Amino acid sequence: MPADPYHVWLSEIMLQQTVVATVIPYYAKFLAAYPTIESLGVAPVDDVLGHWAGLGYYARARNLHACARAVAALGTFPQTIEGLRALPGIGPYTANAVGAIAFGLPVLPVDGNIERVAARVFAINAPLPGGKKEIGAAAARLLEDRAARAAPGDFAQALFDLGATICTPQSPDCGRCPWHGHCAAQARGIAATLPVRAKKPERPHRNGVVYVLMDAQDDVWLLRRPPRGLLGGMLALPETPPVAAKWRDAGEVRHVFTHFSLTLNVQAARRKALPADALRAPAATAPLPSVMRKALDAGRRALDDAA
Numbered sequence: 595m596p597a598d599p600y601h602v603w604l605s606e607i608m609l610q611q612t613v614v615a616t617v618i619p620y621y622a623k624f625l626a627a628y629p630t631i632e633s634l635g636v637a638p639v640d641d642v643l644g645h646w647a648g649l650g651y652y653a654r655a656r657n658l659h660a661c662a663r664a665v666a667a668l669g670t671f672p673q674t675i676e677g678l679r680a681l682p683g684i685g686p687y688t689a690n691a692v693g694a695i696a697f698g699l700p701v702l703p704v705d706g707n708i709e710r711v712a713a714r715v716f717a718i719n720a721p722l723p724g725g726k727k728e729i730g731a732a733a734a735r736l737l738e739d740r741a742a743r744a745a746p747g748d749f750a751q752a753l754f755d756l757g758a759t760i761c762t763p764q765s766p767d768c769g770r771c772p773w774h775g776h777c778a779a780q781a782r783g784i785a786a787t788l789p790v791r792a793k794k795p796e797r798p799h800r801n802g803v804v805y806v807l808m809d810a811q812d813d814v815w816l817l818r819r820p821p822r823g824l825l826g827g828m829l830a831l832p833e834t835p836p837v838a839a840k841w842r843d844a845g846e847v848r849h850v851f852t853h854f855s856l857t858l859n860v861q862a863a864r865r866k867a868l869p870a871d872a873l874r875a876p877a878a879t880a881p882l883p884s885v886m887r888k889a890l891d892a893g894r895r896a897l898d899d900a901a
Contacts, residue, residue, distance in 0.1 A: 595745065599696035600631045600672040606691045606703075607658055607683065611651050611852070620649050628662075631671075640818075643827050644881035651852075651882065656821070657683025664811075667708025673697045679815035687853060695747035702754050703750055704733045707757025712736065713763060713789035717778035721790040729789065757765040798854045804886070806862040807839060813874040816882075824851075829875065830886050836872070839863035844896035850886035855883065862893035 602623060608617045627645055628634035634642065639659045641743055646655035660682035665671055671692065672678050673725040680690035691703035702708065709726070712718070712733035720728050736742060760767045779785040783887045807815040815836050816829045835841065842859035868874055875881070 596698070597696045599692055601685075602692050602696045603631075603661075603671070603688065604658075605713070606688045606763050607654055608649065610654060610688075613648060620646070625802050631662050632666045634659065637668035639827070642837070643830075647828065647881035648884050648887065650884065653827050654683065656827055671696070675699065675701060683786075691750070698745070698747055700737060700743045702734055702737050702746065702753075703810045704730045705757075707752065707761070708733050708750070708787055710752045710763065711753055711757050711761045714766070714779040714785045715773060717782060717784065719784075719788060721792040722793065725786070725789065737765075756814070765873045797850070799816050799857070801857050801859070801873055802833060803859045803861060804833055804889045805835050806831060806844065806860060806861075806897075807836055807868070807892055808864050808894070808897060809876055810864075810866050810876075812871070812877050813868060814877040814880060815868055815872050816875055816880065817873060825883050825886075828880060828886075829873075830883070830884050831889055836885045837865075837869070839865060842896050842900060844893045846886040847892050850889060858885070858889050860889045860892045860896070864897050 599621070605617070605621055624634075624645060628642075629635060639656065642659045643652065643655050646652065646658075649655075661684065663813065664681050665695070671678070674695075675689050675693050678684050678692055679686070684692075687703050687705065690699075690701040693699035693701050698762050704712070707791060709722075709729050712728050713725075715736075716732040718725065718729050718732055724728075727888075736753070737746065737749070741751075759840055760771050764786050768774055768785055771777065771780070774780060777785065779788050801888070805815075815832065817832055819825045819828050819830050821827045841861040841863050844862040847860060849856050851859070877890060880887075880890065882890060
C-alpha cells in the first residue's frame with residue numbers, strides 16, 4: 595500500500611537537521627492537531643509555529659505552512675520531481691524522498707546514511723562537504739539494480755536502515771552487511787574511515803541578555819520575533835527591559851545553534867500585573883524555542899527562590 599505523501603513529507607521536513615528520537619513526539623503532535631494537509635494549510639501560522647516550538651530551525655515551520663497551503667490549492671501533491679521541487683521548502687532530497695516513498699518514482703533520496711553507505715561501497719575518499727556531488731552520483735548507481743527500480747521507496751528505506759543499524763559512523767558491522775562481498779572500502783580495510791569529513795571551522799560565540807517579567811498569575815511578558823532571521827516568527831523573551839522593575843540576576847544559560855553558540859544572561863522580575871497591551875502566555879506552557887525555554891525556566895527558579 596503506498597505511503598501517504600502528507601505523512602512522508604511531514605516526517606522528512608521534521609527530520610532535517612533533527613534526530614529521530616526528537617522528532618517522534620512532534621510528529622505525533624502535529625498529526626493529532628493537523629490530520630490532513632488541508633487542516634494544516636488553513637491553520638493560523640502562529641499556531642503552527644507554536645506546535646513547532648522546541649524543534650528548532652524555525653524557517654522549516656513557515657515553509658511547512660506555506661507548502662501545505664500550496665498543496666491544498668492544487669488539491670494534491672504533485673507526482674513528479676519537478677512539481678515537488680516547485681513547492682515551498684522542498685529541495686532535492688525531500689522531493690526525492692516523497693517521490694520515491696509515496697509515488698514509487700525511480701529516484702534516491704541521499705541522506706547521511708545513504709551517503710555513508712555509498713562512500714564505503716564505492717570507496718570514495720573525497721572529503722565532505724565538498725565530496726557530496728561525487729558521492730551522490732555514486733549513490734544513484736545503486737538504483738541500477740532491477741529490484742531497486744521496481745520498488746524505489748522500499749529500497750531507499752532499506753538503505754536508511756542499513757546505514758542506521760549496520761553501516762554506522764563508528765565501528766560498522768561489516769560481517770552482518772548484505773553487501774559485505776561487494777564493498778570496496780571493506781575489501782581495503784578502510785570502511786570505518788569513510789566518508790572523510792573536512793575539519794569544521796571553530797564555531798563563533800555570542801552573548802546576550804533576556805528579561806523574564808512575570809505577573810502574579812505566572813504569565814510572562816513575551817514578544818514575537820521578526821519573520822526572518824534567528825528564531826523567525828517565534829515567541830521570545832524581550833532583549834531589552836520591557837518596563838522599569840527591580841531585576842534579579844538569574845544566571846546564565848547556554849545554547850548551541852548550527853553556526854554559533856550563545857550565552858544569555860537572564861534577568862528576572864515580578865510585578866502584580868503586566869500592562870494590558872503586553873503579549874503574554876502562561877510561563878509553564880508558553881510555546882517557546884528551546885533556548886528561550888531554558889532562559890524562562892532559569893528566571894522562574896530565581897523568582898521562586900526569592901519568594
